[in-house]
Amino acid sequence: xxxxxxxxxxxxxxxxxxxxxxxxxxxxxxxxxxxxxxxxxxxxxxxxxxxxxxxxxxxxxxxxxxxxxxxxxxxxxxxxxxxxxxxxxxxxxxxxxxxxxxxxxxxxxxxxxxxxxxxxxxxxxxxxxxxxxxxxxxxxxxxxxxxxxxxxxxxxxxxxxxxxxxxxxxxxxxxxxxxxxxxxxxxxxxxxxxxxxxxxxx
Amino acid sequence: xxxxxxxxxxxxxxxxxxxxxxxxxxxxxxxxxxxxxxxxxxxxxxxxxxxxxxxxxxxxxxxxxxxxxxxxxxxxxxxxxxxxxxxxxxxxxxxxxxxxxxxxxxxxxxxxxxxxxxxxxxxxxxxxxxxxxxxxxxxxxxxxxxxxxxxxxxxxxxxxxxxxxxxxxxxxxxxxxxxxxxxxxxxxxxxxxxxxxxxxxx
DNA sequence: ATAACATATATCAGCTTGATATATGTTGAA
DNA sequence: TTCAACATATATCAAGCTGATATATGTTAT
Numbered sequence: 001x002x003x004x005x006x007x008x009x010x011x012x013x014x015x016x017x018x019x020x021x022x023x024x025x026x027x028x029x030x031x032x033x034x035x036x037x038x039x040x041x042x043x044x045x046x047x048x049x050x051x052x053x054x055x056x057x058x059x060x061x062x063x064x065x066x067x068x069x070x071x072x073x074x075x076x077x078x079x080x081x082x083x084x085x086x087x088x089x090x091x092x093x094x095x096x097x098x099x100x101x102x103x104x105x106x107x108x109x110x111x112x113x114x115x116x117x118x119x120x121x122x123x124x125x126x127x128x129x130x131x132x133x134x135x136x137x138x139x140x141x142x143x144x145x146x147x148x149x150x151x152x153x154x155x156x157x158x159x160x161x162x163x164x165x166x167x168x169x170x171x172x173x174x175x176x177x178x179x180x181x182x183x184x185x186x187x188x189x190x191x192x193x194x195x196x197x198x199x200x201x202x
Numbered sequence: 203x204x205x206x207x208x209x210x211x212x213x214x215x216x217x218x219x220x221x222x223x224x225x226x227x228x229x230x231x232x233x234x235x236x237x238x239x240x241x242x243x244x245x246x247x248x249x250x251x252x253x254x255x256x257x258x259x260x261x262x263x264x265x266x267x268x269x270x271x272x273x274x275x276x277x278x279x280x281x282x283x284x285x286x287x288x289x290x291x292x293x294x295x296x297x298x299x300x301x302x303x304x305x306x307x308x309x310x311x312x313x314x315x316x317x318x319x320x321x322x323x324x325x326x327x328x329x330x331x332x333x334x335x336x337x338x339x340x341x342x343x344x345x346x347x348x349x350x351x352x353x354x355x356x357x358x359x360x361x362x363x364x365x366x367x368x369x370x371x372x373x374x375x376x377x378x379x380x381x382x383x384x385x386x387x388x389x390x391x392x393x394x395x396x397x398x399x400x401x402x403x404x
Numbered sequence: 405a406t407a408a409c410a411t412a413t414a415t416c417a418g419c420t421t422g423a424t425a426t427a428t429g430t431t432g433a434a
Numbered sequence: 435t436t437c438a439a440c441a442t443a444t445a446t447c448a449a450g451c452t453g454a455t456a457t458a459t460g461t462t463a464t
Binding site: 204205225237238239241245363 | 419422
């Protein structure tokens with residue numbers, strides 16, 4: 001989804017400033033499956049205003065910079081619904097965690113352990129935050145989103161906790177016995193390089 | 203990770219052309235957690251060549267355009283390792299599926315059912331492809347990536363299958379009894395708009 | 405005190421995507 | 435048979451987006 005549609009979606013839930021829209025992606029309702037930066041939000045709001053999909057009210061504030069509060073118009077609401085009806089584009093998931101983990105054998109063991117521990121903490125914190133919300137209070141669509149997302153985090157945590165020790169033990173034994181015979185580094189690299197690139201990894 | 207590092211990573215597993223590197227992201231080893239387009243791969247390879255991180259060999263082919271095969275140099279290998287040691291950036295997940303599902307109440311029910319069925323098919327196909335690979339044959343790091351990824355897909359599938367019917371029934375009852383009293387559309391919208399934007403959704 | 409963080413908007417270099425162009429071969433369906 | 439769809443192969447580019455930076459001020463914790 002383009003940022004303009006994302007802004008309409010946030011504004012559907014109530015009027016907001018650019019700064020508040022950013023928060024919806026950073027820590028709010030959409031934070032687990034959409035994102036947008038200030039650099040795209042502010043221009044998007046400008047264009048949505050010009051096109052009449054949102055209305056802007058300048059709010060003078062004491063001791064704060066002026067706030068521009070945007071509100072969805074009927075036209076904006078219609079446009080949002082139309083966008084929702086279009087065939088969804090495929091998910092996009094990019095993860096340095098998976099990428100680095102993939103090459104675990106090439107890295108110092110403490111580095112890999114740190115990576116896993118940080119990931120476990122991340123899952124725990126995310127689950128903690130998500131379970132503070134009572135699913136029963138959410139509208140139907142939001143509740144399914146919430147439940148599916150929470151399931152993913154919970155099962156990922158369980159998987160990592162169940163496999164962490166075995167994984168580390170295995171890596172350690174590979175570090176101690178670098179390879180079958182000679183200490184020639186090339187051998188290891190050549191073996192790794194022969195692995196089929198066209199098989200699935202995660 | 204920038205596309206230059208991603209190219210180094212693919213080339214670490216064996217020499218390849220730009221086209222073949224793209225395949226590693228589209229359907230190959232990195233397809234579940236990284237992506238890159240031709241528009242970024244070809245310029246990246248050019249720059250990596252200039253910097254001496256890869257070497258290029260022009261391969262004349264019968265009945266096919268020339269192929270430029272790139273190979274990692276020692277310098278490129280070192281650069282890859284250094285990049286892997288840097289603190290990983292947070293995951294980025296963007297999903298139209300979640301985004302549309304979030305607004306399920308606003309859409310025609312057949313549309314929502316189609317969305318769920320397509321998602322279930324997607325999970326099934328992905329799991330099918332991933333289980334064709336024998337995890338025991340993978341190096342340690344790749345095996346953990348593979349296992350964690352597969353777990354996510356399998357649990358997502360299970361969750362959707364277990365909750366689909368209840369979810370649809372609930373949406374249907376909302377469509378049949380749009381709200382407590384009057385058929386005034388505004389009422390529904392206002393209710394929805396009062397929902398707290400700053401709570402978690404997935 | 406003072407550093408870190410929060411509110412609030414805005415700009416911009418640089419990177420990336422998705423579409424398009426070019427040229428050719430293969431495969432499967434009508 | 436023909437013809438569309440798909441695969442191999444490289445390359446370019448407008449449009450969009452990120453991440454950093456600038457500006458101005460208030461609050462909170464150390």
